[in-house]
Amino acid sequence: xxxxxxxxxxxxxxxxxxxxxxxxxxxxxxxxxxxxxxxxxxxxxxxxxxxxxxxxxxxxxxxxxxxxxxxxxxxxxxxxxxxxxxxxxxxxxxxxxxxxxxxxxxxxxxxxxxxxxxxxxxxxxxxxxx
Numbered sequence: 165x166x167x168x169x170x171x172x173x174x175x176x177x178x179x180x181x182x183x184x185x186x187x188x189x190x191x192x193x194x195x196x197x198x199x200x201x202x203x204x205x206x207x208x209x210x211x212x213x214x215x216x217x218x219x220x221x222x223x224x225x226x227x228x229x230x231x232x233x234x235x236x237x238x239x240x241x242x243x244x245x246x247x248x249x250x251x252x253x254x255x256x257x258x259x260x261x262x263x264x265x266x267x268x269x270x271x272x273x274x275x276x277x278x279x280x281x282x283x284x285x286x287x288x289x290x291x292x293x294x
Contacts, residue, residue, distance in 0.1 A: 166190040166198060166283040168263050173288030180253050184288060186246040186263030195244055198265035198283065200273035202226075203237065203248045205259035205290075214278035215261070216248060219270035226275040230256075253292045260287040 172184040184203070188195050202217030216237040217226045225237050236249040246263055264281035266273075 166194050166265060168265065168283055168285035170261065170263050170285045170288040173261060173290045175291040175293065176253055178254055178292055178294050180292070181249070181251045182253065182290060184248040184250065184261055184263070184290075186248075186285060188244040188246070188265065195265075197267045200268040200270070200281070201239065201246050201263070201265045202273070202275065202278040202281065203246075203261055203263050204278040204284075205257075205261045206287075207259040210259075212262075212279035213259075214275040217273050217275045217278050218246070219273040221273075222270040224270060224273075226273070228275050250290070253290075255292050255294045257290060258292050259290060261290050262287045 167189050170186050199220040203215045204212050205215050206212045215228050218237045234252045238247045262284050264284040266281035
């Protein structure tokens with residue numbers, strides 16, 4: 165099993181930045197096997213939306229159109245930590261953000277699948293005011 169804990173959320177004004185972190189713990193081999201990782205979000209009254217994913221199996225990153233050019237996903241493999249750098253935040257980015265991991269190969273690691281990854285955390289709230 166893998167446990168994921170997000171941090172770094174908060175309240176910012178539009179145009180501001182936040183960096184979310186997601187620390188993974190649990191069975192070492194399982195963590196190593198979860199080469200597909202990412203972030204999804206859910207705003208009140210809306211469906212879950214994939215934001216960004218990263219496939220270590222190829223080193224490729226994928227982004228939702230709504231965040232391209234503003235968000236960057238990255239990983240510190242040595243620390244089992246996933247990051248989401250969010251710049252130029254907009255009020256429509258307000259949501260609960262969740263990190264997630266899966267053993268999917270890179271061909272199945274698209275951003276749209278992030279809400280259905282096998283392992284996910286409890287989320288961290290991001291609120292952007294205008």
